[in-house]
Amino acid sequence: xxKMFASLLLVVALxxxxxxxxxxxxxxxxxxxxxxxxxxxxxxQKVLDLVRDVAVDAxxxxxxxxxxxxxxxxxRELVRLHETAIKMMNASTTGWAAVVYQQxxxxxxxxPPAEKSILxxxxxxxxxxxxxxx
Amino acid sequence: MNSALVSLALQEAPAAIxxxxxxxxKQNPSEPPPSDEQVIAAYRTAxxxxxxxxxxxxxxxxxxxxxxxxxxxxxxVPAAGDNAGSVE
Numbered sequence: 001x002x003k004m005f006a007s008l009l010l011v012v013a014l015x016x017x018x019x020x021x022x023x024x025x026x027x028x029x030x031x032x033x034x035x036x037x038x039x040x041x042x043x044x045q046k047v048l049d050l051v052r053d054v055a056v057d058a059x060x061x062x063x064x065x066x067x068x069x070x071x072x073x074x075x076r077e078l079v080r081l082h083e084t085a086i087k088m089m090n091a092s093t094t095g096w097a098a099v100v101y102q103q104x105x106x107x108x109x110x111x112p113p114a115e116k117s118i119l120x121x122x123x124x125x126x127x128x129x130x131x132x133x134x
Numbered sequence: 135m136n137s138a139l140v141s142l143a144l145q146e147a148p149a150a151i152x153x154x155x156x157x158x159x160k161q162n163p164s165e166p167p168p169s170d171e172q173v174i175a176a177y178r179t180a181x182x183x184x185x186x187x188x189x190x191x192x193x194x195x196x197x198x199x200x201x202x203x204x205x206x207x208x209x210x211v212p213a214a215g216d217n218a219g220s221v222e
Contacts (some may be wrong), residue, residue: 028167036168038177045177049184054146056191062143069142073193083188090181117144 021132022047022125041089047129051104051122052082058118070115077107077121097133104130 027039055078058070080082081103088096108116108123116123149198 027173030167032170035173037180038174041167042173042180044179045180045184049180050146052184052188054142057145058142069218076192076195076197079191083192086181086184127211 022128023132024129035124037092044089044129044133047084047087047126048085051119051126052079054083055079069118071112074107074115074119076113081107097130101127101130101134120129 024040024043027036031039034074053059055070059072059075061069062071081100084103085096085100088099104123104127108119108127109121
């Protein structure tokens with residue numbers, strides 16, 4: 001099951017555009033500009049939610065030694081970043097995607113190898129999505 | 135650790151697939167397109183519930199929890215008349 005899940009994510013990663021950006025689904029043209037923006041934001045938020053949820057769920061799961069799969073510190077950083085990201089996106093803050101991209105890159109860089117093995121694919125998906133918005 | 139990872143993967147698979155479909159999926163042409171009100175309401179609901187989830191987790195996992203107090207020192211008081219040092 002783990003191999004199947006990893007394969008699924010690998011297929012997604014490989015089918016993403018070669019520029020490394022994941023474009024969000026185009027909004028129906030019948031929507032007003034405000035609704036089109038909400039449509040786009042909803043899709044982006046799903047990806048950000050996924051990173052947050054995986055970190056939170058992994059933090060709740062314990063290894064045999066009692067330590068969480070993802071530490072409280074890393075999870076806290078990701079939850080805070082998620083909160084900041086969706087607030088900035090909601091406010092349409094200029095350059096919000098670039099700011100979140102950089103902060104997520106920093107978190108991913110300093111995460112221990114064990115946490116990277118769990119969160120790496122999700123980091124990649126989020127970074128690719130953010131890059132497409134920059 | 136492997137069983138925990140498998141459990142985590144199983145748990146996250148539906149959400150991951152949903153997010154991937156949202157990114158790369160194409161809308162079914164036979165479905166009527168959503169209205170402005172539907173889309174905006176869906177986004178507002180998702181935004182608020184996601185924000186609530188962040189705040190809930192942060193509130194339940196405070197940073198720098200105070201350290202546990204040191205365990206009290208155990209002082210042994212020998213009973214009266216004990217020959218504790220005698221060895222036969």
